[in-house]
Amino acid sequence: MSTSTVSTPDTTTPVEKRSALAPLGKPFAAAGGVLGIVAALLPWVTFTLNDGNWPDKSTLQFFDAPFAVTGFRWHVLLLGVLILVAAFAPTPSKGRVVRALGWGLTLVSFVNAAYITVKGGGLGAITALDGVTAFGSIVGLVAGVLAILAGYGIGIEPVGEWKFKVSTPVAYLVLLVSFAAVLYAVAAMLTTGGVGTSNPYSGAIFLSFLGFAAGVLGALSGVGFIRWLSALSEQHRVFSVIVLAACALLLPFTDAGNEYWMTVAANIGIYAATAIGLNIVVGLAGLLDLGYVAFMGIGALVAANFSGAATAHFGITLPFPVAAVAAAIVAGIFGAIVGSPTLRVRGDYLAIVTLAFGEIFTRSAQNNIGGITNGSNAIPGIPPLSLFGNEFNKSITLGAVKLPAGVLYYILIVLLVAATMAVFANLKFSRIGRAWIAIREDEDAARAMGIRTGKMKILAFLIGATLAGLAGAVFAHKNGTVSYESFKFLESVTLLAAVILGGMGSIPGAVLGAALLFVLPEKLRDFEDYRLMIFGLALILIMRFRPVGLIPDAHRRAEMIERADENAEEAHVEAKKA
């Protein structure tokens, strides 16, 4: 398809806005920052809501200490200060940073205001009522919007590039600190708002936290830190994987170390490992797979049938390592079969072929094909794993520390994810990985360069499916039940969304994407009904506003947003001339 069918109006809008807003950039940023700080010190709710006091003493009735800010008011304060700092300190790509922080402030204010309004029965809950005032959320919203406009006023420059090199020990230290910060952020994300439904406002608190995190992450990305860090971690990738795994293993010792979050984290880990496998197929080789979860299903079914469960089809019980390898091999074989049409089919059509294979799997499993899937009755009662007499689903005591139940599964799965990451990272920078990337960029050119494209594409499917099969085997034992219901089209789409949300071809991206997509439903139990609708909307919005994902792969990023950056640069030059 051509690249110039229709001129997009989107690239011109910010430019026009800039010309009008340019002189107002700094004043707006100052106003936004100051108002943000003011908003944090104001009360937010005029009366106690139906479900009790709104958190952090922001209810007028309980608003006794304006300077003791915690929770979301602390976030608002922090964002306000950061906006001021970013606007008046010599920050690289200032406009981007201010805009991102402004979005964070807007989101936090909006989530809280909207939730208070809905739960408190109308706008009276956030505005003046009976002579008392609680303008916090309105001031916060105004501050956020001002900061966004200020960002456009200052000018959206390309993301800053950090050229300086650091010595290896310093790099190690930076990575260590960053990953520790990531661990802290993950633990905070899991525990904000309390576990499950213990707090009536947990969903809102979590969304508000997410808004804050998005603002800060956007600012870090705008300033060029994320890009620099991801380059650094790729340079020292073995060290990175080890540190990340070590950080992840420390999670049970943080606030999130209870049975509930260990279970959720273990499930996230399984999907993260699968998503990394899918990332090989989609992210590296550029082959869209819409039926990928079937391989996980095949792995789970194989493991279930050799696990000694009462309804297993074969009378044989294999030890878990053997069963896991068998599951991986069988899934890999199916991967090669599903991948074989890639020899002749390309692009969208390939996506449809994989979708068709996925549907054939679901339908056959549902109808208990060959008696091995047990149809809609599923295969229940798969025994939990055990090591030296310790069952994996029981809690263990390590010295003086009592670790929560499920921690052993968590550890196993962290190791699985680390291993998958290592496989992915090594493949990506190997001859095979370069061949995949070449095929993704231009298959004909790759073939002309002497790459055996057919073989390589099947290999991508095979390796991806093998990893999924392995994850499926762990899934079977972890959950104790295997049903075709867990491996339907929607799961494939969710996995694909995890890869895309995180950033195609990037390893931390796949983990982050899987974490977000599988934590959100746990956190948003209040919005259970709207969960999938929000998911669909999120897919549309991500593709519209950030098709490269949250942590884009360096190469991929260059390919996908080069044009936007060029436009921004041109606009910037023109603005300077004028």
Next chain:
Amino acid sequence: MSVLLQQLANGVIQGALIALIALGYTMVYGIIQLINFAHGEVFMVASYGGLATFTLLPDDLKKSPAVALPLMFVGGIVVAVLVAVIMERFAYRPLRNAPRLAPLITALGVSVFLQEAVRVWYPNATSNLPYPKVFPEGSLSLGSVNIAWTGVLLVGLSVGLSVILQTYINKSRMGRAMRATAQDPDTAKLMGVNPDRVIVLTFIFGAVLAGVAGVMFGGYLNNINIDMGFQNGIFAFTAAVLGGVGSIRGAVIGAFIIGLIKTLAGQYMPGGTQYDYVWIFVVLILVLVFRPQGLFGEPERVRA
């Protein structure tokens, strides 16, 4: 023998339904090379739109099919067109120049969104909803074969509308603009064709046909559920590919073939109706692998 004839008749009716949906896929793909995954959901939404129209009618109008039925068609079509135009404008148009993967994933998102929106917001949509009995009842008996009048109506509408569509695209000025845009959007633009208008019109045509299909589906099967969109959408897409994506005639013929495969495989292949779905996918894979241009399509051009 009578079983075979009966299944052939059922297959033709299924095919007529699939054809109405497949035309929407094939036209959109022909013009902007987008697999509009959400098109199946447009069909589903139209079916609920028709039902909602009936529910909103005053009681005395509900009793006269001559008024209620056309109004249901209008309701279904209006809802389908609105949804299609909104999704084109806000989901697909901003991605016109994006990498090819982006619009496909957006389409998946739109599909999930529409299905969930109906599930959450339409009253009682979590279970099967009965369709009102305003359609002609009884059936046409030809020897041992019974064909419901709704089935006859469905086949008639499907064939009639596709002939009209084909004529419009071949003869009218706008149809020529559509064909030109499909062949080469840039040159078409230079010749004074407004691509945005052509693309919106394509979506509208697809939606109108899906609207008719949605209401007829309810009339023929007597109840509807929110899963009907995904499944029939996949059948329709298979039909479009089988006929050669971009070809109107191909989509219709492909649809009848798919309908026949579904009923005949359900009757005669091992596994019966539990596996009829699987056979359609097997056909899809075989077609894509061995004749990706379909029965009537041009060989795929290498895309830059």
